[in-house]
Every structure is written in structure tokens, then in C-alpha cells.
Amino acid sequence: MATARTTNPNTAWYHQLHWRIAVAMLLGIAAGLVGGEPLAGAVGWLGQLFIRLLRMIIVPLVVTSIVTGVASVAAGAGLRRLFSKTFGYYLLTSAFACTIGLVLVNVIRPGVGADLAGAETQALPDLAVSTSPIDLILDIVPPNVVAAAAEGSMLSVIFFAIVLGITISMLQPRHREPLVTLFEAGFEAMMRLTRGIIDYVAPIGVFGLIVNLVGTTGLGAFEALGWYALMLFCGLSLHLLVVLPLLLYLVGGINPIVHFRNMVEPLVMAFSTSSSGATLPVTMNAVENKVGVSNRVTSFVLPMGATVNMDGTALYECAGVLFIAQVLGATLGLEQQILVVFAALLASIGAAAVPSAGLVVIFIVLEAVNLTGPQVELIVGAMLAVDRPLDMARTAVNVFSDSCGAAIIARSEGETGVDVPAPAPSPAAG
Numbered sequence: 001m002a003t004a005r006t007t008n009p010n011t012a013w014y015h016q017l018h019w020r021i022a023v024a025m026l027l028g029i030a031a032g033l034v035g036g037e038p039l040a041g042a043v044g045w046l047g048q049l050f051i052r053l054l055r056m057i058i059v060p061l062v063v064t065s066i067v068t069g070v071a072s073v074a075a076g077a078g079l080r081r082l083f084s085k086t087f088g089y090y091l092l093t094s095a096f097a098c099t100i101g102l103v104l105v106n107v108i109r110p111g112v113g114a115d116l117a118g119a120e121t122q123a124l125p126d127l128a129v130s131t132s133p134i135d136l137i138l139d140i141v142p143p144n145v146v147a148a149a150a151e152g153s154m155l156s157v158i159f160f161a162i163v164l165g166i167t168i169s170m171l172q173p174r175h176r177e178p179l180v181t182l183f184e185a186g187f188e189a190m191m192r193l194t195r196g197i198i199d200y201v202a203p204i205g206v207f208g209l210i211v212n213l214v215g216t217t218g219l220g221a222f223e224a225l226g227w228y229a230l231m232l233f234c235g236l237s238l239h240l241l242v243v244l245p246l247l248l249y250l251v252g253g254i255n256p257i258v259h260f261r262n263m264v265e266p267l268v269m270a271f272s273t274s275s276s277g278a279t280l281p282v283t284m285n286a287v288e289n290k291v292g293v294s295n296r297v298t299s300f301v302l303p304m305g306a307t308v309n310m311d312g313t314a315l316y317e318c319a320g321v322l323f324i325a326q327v328l329g330a331t332l333g334l335e336q337q338i339l340v341v342f343a344a345l346l347a348s349i350g351a352a353a354v355p356s357a358g359l360v361v362i363f364i365v366l367e368a369v370n371l372t373g374p375q376v377e378l379i380v381g382a383m384l385a386v387d388r389p390l391d392m393a394r395t396a397v398n399v400f401s402d403s404c405g406a407a408i409i410a411r412s413e414g415e416t417g418v419d420v421p422a423p424a425p426s427p428a429a430g
């Protein structure tokens with residue numbers, strides 16, 4: 001499993017990324033208010049540069065992330081059942097999360113009428129439609145995977161990466177191991193590059209994007225962003241506090257309160273690092289030693305889950321893309337919304353377990369419904385302004401879903417010591 005660099009608590013505050021982004025945002029607001037449209041025109045390219053860099057890394061980052069996550073699990077005969085259960089759980093919970101995102105955006109409609117840099121007045125791109133589920137499947141299977149990567153057809157690339165990862169996991173060790181090492185090394189390199197872009201370019205990019213936003217729209221933009229953030233918090237809380245506990249209880253016969261109690265440490269860690277990857281050792285420790293899941297299940301479900309199973313990210317992708325469509329005044333029909341759910345599922349599988357990864361892969365979902373162009377990039381830039389707290393929340397959801405999966409699957413494998421409530425103190429002991 002790849003390592004993820006996180007903020008050292010002893011680092012001076014001005015070296016910490018979230019503070020630098022916050023300062024860049026405040027400076028951007030002030031400069032945008034003072035400089036107006038002329039300044040927006042002059043520094044807007046900084047934001048574009050940042051967005052281009054993010055898009056540049058999508059293909060190699062997603063491919064290496066998926067292949068590493070899936071292939072490093074050696075699928076021996078005895079593990080095949082575990083594999084299907086685990087994948088079934090990942091897909092089911094991520095689909096629930098997407099549905100919550102979808103319903104909330106359609107009900108609350110935080111983007112309708114929002115004025116984000118005059119986006120609503122722009123001509124709409126032609127939204128992609130897939131005529132039938134068969135077309136959707138045919139669209140996803142690439143006739144030429146290199147061409148798919150070159151054209152940025154990310155759903156096809158993700159499909160290929162999953163299939164390749166599964167195939168590698170089935171090879172003999174002497175072939176499997178060098179391939180896994182190769183992809184792991186590639187993944188490490190891409191993570192370094194991602195961190196470099198986020199650490200060094202994000203503050204400048206955010207500055208450019210916010211000057212552009214405030215210079216052309218004024219502060220009104222932040223009202224819509226506030227609603228958007230609030231809606232996402234509600235959705236993530238619903239998944240964390242209702243859907244996953246219900247699954248624990250109904251499918252695993254587990255008391256959710258006991259599970260929450262056992263998972264406090266990883267949840268706090270996920271929230272403060274915004275990285276499921278960095279939290280993984282803490283998660284594994286808690287799930288094995290406190291929740292009481294066997295090492296066999298823990299080492300299978302959690303490392304792969306950290307990369308592949310991201311419910312919070314899936315919810316965010318879905319809700320974020322529909323929010324952007326609303327801001328643009330575009331109506332996405334049922335078919336297109338289903339396409340968004342599907343793309344969000346795949347994008348969440350492709351997202352690396354590091355801070356801001358969800359923001360990088362949102363372009364995959366946007367492209368799936370053909371929402372592209374400078375206005376879309378501008379809105380994504382504006383969303384970046386509120387991304388850090390949302391990233392903290394979605395990472396906590398991602399980690400919690402992995403631990404619930406491990407507990408439920410362990411129970412289904414006949415393990416009885418999972419989330420056993422502490423015995424009540426005996427009267428004699430008092």
C-alpha cells in the first residue's frame with residue numbers, strides 16, 4: 001500500500017497546506033474586490049494552469065492507483081469468495097452514497113440560480129446521453145485502450161485498470177510480484193507529483209481562481225458555495241450516521257454504537273489528515289485489535305478498500321457534478337443522472353487515498369456527461385475554495401465504510417468476536 005505524506009503537527013502554520021490555501025483565498029477575495037474584472041482577466045490563467053496540471057495527472061494516477069489496489073491482493077482459490085463479498089459491499093455502499101448525493105441535490109437544488117462568474121449566461125455544452133444500458137457498456141469497453149487514455153475516456157481507462165488489476169492478481173507469484181512492484185513504484189511517483197502540484201501550485205491556483213470569481217461575480221458566489229457545502233455535510237452525515245450503521249445492524253447483526261466506539265481513533269485521524277491512505281495503519285490496528293476482526297479479513301478488505309471503496313468521495317462526485325450542472329442552468333435528465341452515478345462510482349474507485357484526490361477525479365465525472373469548458377473549470381475552482389473541510393468529512397466516511405465492510409464480512413465468514421459489547425460490570429465487582 002502506498003504511503004501518503006501528511007501534515008506534521010509541528011510544522012509552522014504557514015507551511016501547512018490548508019492555511020496556505022485559506023490565505024490564498026482571502027488574498028484572492030480582497031484582490032478580486034479591489035481589482036475587479038481587469039485583474040480577473042490578468043491573473044485568471046494561474047487558476048487555469050492549476051486545473052491543467054490536475055488534469056495532466058489523472059490518467060497515470062488513476063491507472064496506477066487502481067492496479068496497485070486491486071492486484072496486490074493475491075486471489076487464491078480460498079480468497080475468491082472473500083473477493084466477491086468485498087467488491088459487492090464496496091459497490092453497494094458506494095451506490096447508496098451516490099443515491100444520497102443525487103437525491104439531496106435534486107431536492108435542495110443549491111446551484112439553481114447561483115451566479116458563479118456568470119456561468120449561467122454561457123452557452124451550454126451538449127450533454128452526453130447514453131441511449132441504453134447496452135450502449136453504456138459498449139461505451140465503457142474501449143476498442144483501443146491507448147486511444148481511450150489519449151482521448152481522456154476515463155470510464156474506459158478505469159474499466160481496463162480494474163480488469164488488468166484482477167488479472168495480475170491471478171498470475172503466478174514470479175510474474176505477479178514484479179508487475180505489482182512496477183505499478184506500486186509508478187503509483188508512488190504519481191502521488192509525489194500530485195502532492196507537489198497540490199503543495200506548490202494549489203495556493204497560487206486558488207488565488208487566480210478566486211480573483212477571477214470575485215472579480216467577475218462579487219461575493220454573491222459564496223452564498224451558493226455555502227449551501228453546496230452544507231448540503232454535502234448533510235449527505236455525508238446521513239451516510240455515516242444512518243446508512244452504514246443500519247447496514248452494520250441489519251446485515252452484520254452488529255451494534256453500531258459499539259463499532260463507532262471502537263473506531264474513534266481512525267475517524268479522528270481520517271478527519272485531521274484528509275487521507276485514507278495515511279489513516280490505513282490506524283484503521284487496521286483498530287479493526288483488528290478493537291473491533292476484533294481476524295487478520296485474514298482485515299488485510300484483505302482494508303488496504304484495497306482504502307483505494308477502491310470511497311463512499312464519501314462517491315457522494316461528493318455525484319453531488320458536485322449535479323451542482324455544477326445546476327449552476328450552468330443545465331437540466332440533467334434521469335438517464336444522464338444515472339450516467340453521473342455510474343461515473344461517480346468509477347471515479348471514486350480511481351481516486352487515490354490522499355487529500356484532494358476527489359477534486360482531481362471530478363473531471364472524470366464531468367467529462368462523462370460532457371460538462372467541459374472554461375466555465376466548468378471556473379466553478380470547480382470555486383468549489384476548491386470550500387474543499388478542505390469537505391475532504392476531511394468525506395475521508396472520515398471513506399474510512400468508516402471500510403471498517404464497517406471488514407466487520408460485516410468477518411461476521412459473514414463466521415467470526416463471532418466482532419464488536420462484542422463490553423460485559424456489564426458484575427454486582428459483586430462493585
Ligand code: ASP
Nearest residue numbers: 275276313353354357358
Ligand atoms: N481525501 C480522500 C481520502 O483520502 C479522497 C478524496 O479526496 O475524496 O479518502
